[in-house]
Amino acid sequence: MLGNRPFELKTVRHYLAPGLMMLVAVSLIPLAHPALSLLCFLAGSVSFLTIRWLHAEIRKALDQKCVLDAQLIQSQKLASIGELSSGIAHEINNPLAIIGQEVEWIRHVAKEIEAGSGLTIADMQDSVQEITRQVERCRDITHKLLDFARKKEPLIQAVDLNKLIEDMVRLVEREAKQHGIAIERHYGQNVPPVRTDGPLVRQVVLNILNNATYAIQKEGVITVTTKESEDGSADIVISDTGSGIPKEDLNKIFDPFFTTKPPGKGTGLGLSICHGIISRLGGTIAVESEVGRGTMFSIRLPGAKT
Amino acid sequence: MEDFRVLVVDDELDFLETIVKRFKRRKIRADGVSSGREALALLEQEHFDVVILDVRMPGMDGIETLKEIKRKRPLMEVILLTGHASVESGMQGMQLGAFDYVMKPAEFEELLEKVQQAYERKSLHEEKIRESKIIV
Amino acid sequence: MSELKPRVLIVDDEERFRMTLSKLLKVKGLDVKALGSAREALEELTDARYDVILLDVKMPEMDGVQALAEIKKRDPQLEVIMLTGHASVDVAVEIMRLGGYEYLLKPCPIEDLMDKIDAAFERKKAREERRKRVGGQAAEGGR
Ligand SMILES: Nc1ncnc2c1ncn2[C@@H]1O[C@H](COP(=O)(O)OP(=O)(O)OP(=O)(O)O)[C@@H](O)[C@H]1O
Ligand SMILES: [Mg+2]
Numbered sequence: 001m002l003g004n005r006p007f008e009l010k011t012v013r014h015y016l017a018p019g020l021m022m023l024v025a026v027s028l029i030p031l032a033h034p035a036l037s038l039l040c041f042l043a044g045s046v047s048f049l050t051i052r053w054l055h056a057e058i059r060k061a062l063d064q065k066c067v068l069d070a071q072l073i074q075s076q077k078l079a080s081i082g083e084l085s086s087g088i089a090h091e092i093n094n095p096l097a098i099i100g101q102e103v104e105w106i107r108h109v110a111k112e113i114e115a116g117s118g119l120t121i122a123d124m125q126d127s128v129q130e131i132t133r134q135v136e137r138c139r140d141i142t143h144k145l146l147d148f149a150r151k152k153e154p155l156i157q158a159v160d161l162n163k164l165i166e167d168m169v170r171l172v173e174r175e176a177k178q179h180g181i182a183i184e185r186h187y188g189q190n191v192p193p194v195r196t197d198g199p200l201v202r203q204v205v206l207n208i209l210n211n212a213t214y215a216i217q218k219e220g221v222i223t224v225t226t227k228e229s230e231d232g233s234a235d236i237v238i239s240d241t242g243s244g245i246p247k248e249d250l251n252k253i254f255d256p257f258f259t260t261k262p263p264g265k266g267t268g269l270g271l272s273i274c275h276g277i278i279s280r281l282g283g284t285i286a287v288e289s290e291v292g293r294g295t296m297f298s299i300r301l302p303g304a305k306t
Numbered sequence: 307m308e309d310f311r312v313l314v315v316d317d318e319l320d321f322l323e324t325i326v327k328r329f330k331r332r333k334i335r336a337d338g339v340s341s342g343r344e345a346l347a348l349l350e351q352e353h354f355d356v357v358i359l360d361v362r363m364p365g366m367d368g369i370e371t372l373k374e375i376k377r378k379r380p381l382m383e384v385i386l387l388t389g390h391a392s393v394e395s396g397m398q399g400m401q402l403g404a405f406d407y408v409m410k411p412a413e414f415e416e417l418l419e420k421v422q423q424a425y426e427r428k429s430l431h432e433e434k435i436r437e438s439k440i441i442v
Numbered sequence: 443m444s445e446l447k448p449r450v451l452i453v454d455d456e457e458r459f460r461m462t463l464s465k466l467l468k469v470k471g472l473d474v475k476a477l478g479s480a481r482e483a484l485e486e487l488t489d490a491r492y493d494v495i496l497l498d499v500k501m502p503e504m505d506g507v508q509a510l511a512e513i514k515k516r517d518p519q520l521e522v523i524m525l526t527g528h529a530s531v532d533v534a535v536e537i538m539r540l541g542g543y544e545y546l547l548k549p550c551p552i553e554d555l556m557d558k559i560d561a562a563f564e565r566k567k568a569r570e571e572r573r574k575r576v577g578g579q580a581a582e583g584g585r
Contacts, residue, residue: 090500090527094456097527097549101462104552108469130458147401155430157423171396171407198423202407203400210393260502263456273401 087257091141094263095134102127102134137264144269148256154197154281156303161194161201161234162187162226168205169224172213180219188227194234195303196281204274204285208238208297211270214261215242215295229300233283239296245289253287310425311353312336315345315371316360316387321410325358328414334421342371349379356405356424358417361388361395369398376403381431383424387412448563449491452476453483453509454498454525463496466552472559480509487513492520494562496555499526499533507533510540519569521562523555 105127112119166185173183212222220241227235245253252258254275259268278285282302289295312329314336316322322338329336337354339345343366345357357375361368368386375382383405388395396407405424408417450472454460460476467474475492477483481504483495495513499506510522523544524537537545544558 086528093527093548094459098456098459098462100549101459101466101552104466105462108466127462130462134458144401153434155427155434157427157430167407168396170409172393174390175393198427199400199403199405203397206393206397206400210397213393264458 084256088141088145091257091267092138095137099131099134102131134264141267141269144267144273148269148273148276154200156195157198158193159196159198159201161191161236161301164198164202165205165224165226165236168202168209171206172209176213176222179213179217181213181216182221184221184223186223186225188225191226191228191234192232194301196301200277200281201301204277204299205236205238207270207274212238212240212242212295215244216240217242220294233303234301236299236301237296238299239294241294244291244293244295245287246291250287250289254285310334310355312356312358312421313345313348313354314338314358315340315342315363315368316358317341317363318360325414325417329418332418342366342368342374345371346374346378349375349382354382355428356421357382357384358408358421359384359386361386361392361399362390369395369402372399372402372404381428381435383428385417385420385424447471447473448493448559449473450475450494450496450559451483451486451492452496453478453480453501453506454496455479455501456498467556467559470552470556480504480506480512483509484512487516487520493566494559495520495522496559497522497524499524499537507536507540510537514541519566521566523558523562 106124109119109123109127113121166187169183169185176183209222209224216222222238222240225235225237225239227237229235249258249260254271255268256272257268258272259266261268275285278299278301284300286298287295288298312334314322314325314329316325316338317340319340322340326336326338337348339348342359342363345359348354349357359368359371359375363371368388372384372386375384380403384403386395386399386404386407387410388407389410399407405427406420408420450467452460452463452467452474454463454476455478457478460478464474464476475486475490477486480497480501483497497506497509497513501509504512506524506526510524513520513522518541523546525546525548526533527548534545544562546555546558
C-alpha cells in the first residue's frame with residue numbers, strides 16, 4: 001500500500017508546478033502593461049482550462065490509485081484468509097484424526113464384545129473420554145477464532161492502568177509462586193489515567209503474563225513496568241527470565257496458530273489476539289528476546305491524558 | 307448514575323447476603339441468587355445492568371453461566387469473583403467478555419468501583435448503538 | 443495370509459494419535475512401533491529394519507519433510523507415507539521431489555490408510571524381487 005504514495009505525490013506535483021507558474025505569470029501581466037488586458041483575458045481562459053484539465057487528471061490519478069489500493073487490500077486479504085484457513089484446517093484436522101481413530105477403536109471393542117472375547121464396555125471408556133477432550137480442543141480453537149474475527153469495537157473509558165495491571169498480576173501471582181516465580185512491580189508514580197478499553201487491555205496483559213510464566217516453567221522473575229512516555233502515551237513493559245525466543249521465530253510469534261507448545265496444549269492464537277487488540281486501540285506491541293536469557297514485551301498505549 | 311440494578315450470584319449464602327445488604331445501604335438496587343440457573347431465569351424476567359458472578363459454583367459454574375449470559379444479553383457487563391485465583395479461568399473469563407475479575411475476600415469499596423465502571427461501560431455501549439441507529 | 447507382515451514405524455508428535463493408531467494397526471495384524479519425534483525415528487532406523495514409515499509432516503524441531511530427506515538419503519528404497527493436517531501444494535511438491543511414496547490427509551478412514559500401507563509394502567516387495575532377479579546390478583533410477 002505504501003508503494004503507491006510516492007506515485008500520488010509525484011503526480012500532483014507534476015501537474016501543480018506548471019499550473020501555478022501560469023497563474024503567477026497571468027496575474028503579473030496586467031501590472032507590467034495595462035494594454036495587454038486582452039492577452040490577459042486569453043491567458044486567463046487558458047489557465048482556467050488548464051486547471052480544469054489538471055483537476056480532471058488528478059481525479060483520474062486518484063481514482064486509479066483507489067482501484068489499486070482496493071486490489072492490493074483485497075489480495076492481501078485473500079492471502080491472509082488463505083494462510084488462516086490452512087492454519088485452521090491443520091489445527092482442526094489433527095483432533096478430528098484422533099476422534100476418528102478412537103471411534104474406530106470403539107467399533108473394534110464393540111465387535112470383540114459381541115464375539116464374547118472378554119472385553120467389556122469399560123474398555124471403551126478411555127476412548128470416549130479422549131473424544132470428549134478432543135471436542136473440547138476443537139471448541140477452544142473455534143471460540144478463540146470467533147473472538148478474533150468478531151473485532152469487538154473498543155469502548156473507551158478512563159482506566160487506572162497501574163490498578164488494572166496489578167489486578168491481573170495478582171491473578172497470576174499465586175500460581176506463579178508455586179512454580180518459584182517472583183513478580184516484580186515497577187509501577188510509574190504518575191502514570192495518568194489512560195483512555196482505553198479496560199477489558200481488552202486486561203485480556204492482553206493476562207495473556208502476556210501467562211506466556212511469561214509458561215516460558216519460565218520453574219524459578220525465575222517476571223518484571224512488570226509502567227511508565228508515561230514523553231508524548232503522553234503509556235508504556236507497559238513485561239519481561240521474563242524464561243526460555244527466550246529463537247531469532248528465526250521472532251517474526252512468527254504474532255501469527256495465528258504459531259505455537260511451540262506440544263500438540264493440544266496451545267492454540268497459538270494468544271499473541272495474535274493481543275496484537276489485534278493493541279492495534280485496534282491505536283497502540284503498538286513489540287518484542288525483544290534472547291534465547292536462554294528471557295523475553296520482553298513492550299506495549300505502548302495512546303490516550304494518556306496529561 | 308446510581309440508578310442501576312446489580313445481580314449477585316454466589317453459592318456462599320453469607321457472602322451473598324452481606325454484599326447485597328451493602329449495596330442496598332448505598333441505595334443501589336441489588337438482588338442475590340445462589341446459582342447460575344437461578345441467575346439466568348431471573349435475567350429472563352427482569353432487567354439488570356451488572357452481574358457479579360462467582361466462578362466456583364456447584365452445578366453450572368461461573369464460566370458456563372457467563373457464556374450463557376453473554377449469549378442472551380450481549381450488553382450485560384459481568385464481573386467475576388473467585389476465591390482462589392485461577393489463571394486458566396481468568397483467561398477464559400476475559401476472553402468470553404467479562405468486564406473484570408475480583409478476588410475474594412473482595413473489599414467492598416473496590417467491588418463498588420468496578421460495578422460503577424462496568425455500568426458506565428454498559429451505558430456507553432448502549433449510547434453508541436443508539437447513535438449508530440440514528441445514522442443508519 | 444501366509445506372507446510376512448509389514449513392519450511399520452509411526453512418527454508423530456501427537457501422542458494420542460500414534461498410540462491409538464498403533465493399537466488399531468496391531469489389531470489388523472501389522473507389526474508396529476510408534477515414536478514421537480523425527481530424531482528418535484532416525485536413531486531407530488540406524489539399527490532396525492522397517493518396511494513402511496508413516497511420517498507426520500508438522501513436527502517441532504525436525505519436521506517431516508526434513509526427516510523424509512534424511513531417510514531417503516540413507517535408504518532410498520524405504521517406503522514413506524506422509525501424514526498431514528492440511529494439504530499445501532508446496533509441501534506436496536517437495537515430498538514428491540524427495541520421493542515420498544504417498545501423501546495422506548488427516549483425518550482419513552483407517553481403511554484408506556491400510557490400503558496405502560498394503561500398496562507400499564507390495565511395491566517394496568516387488569522392487570526387492572526385481573532386484574534379486576537382476577542380480578543387484580543397475581540400481582533403479584528412482585521410480
Ligand atoms: N514470554 C515468552 N517467552 C518465550 N516464548 C514466548 C513467550 N511468549 C510467547 N512465546 C512464543 O510465542 C508462541 C506463541 O504464543 P501465543 O501466546 O500466541 O500462543 P501459545 O501460548 O503457544 O498458545 P495459547 O496462547 O493458545 O496457550 C509460543 O508458543 C512461544 O513459542
Ligand atoms: Mg499464549
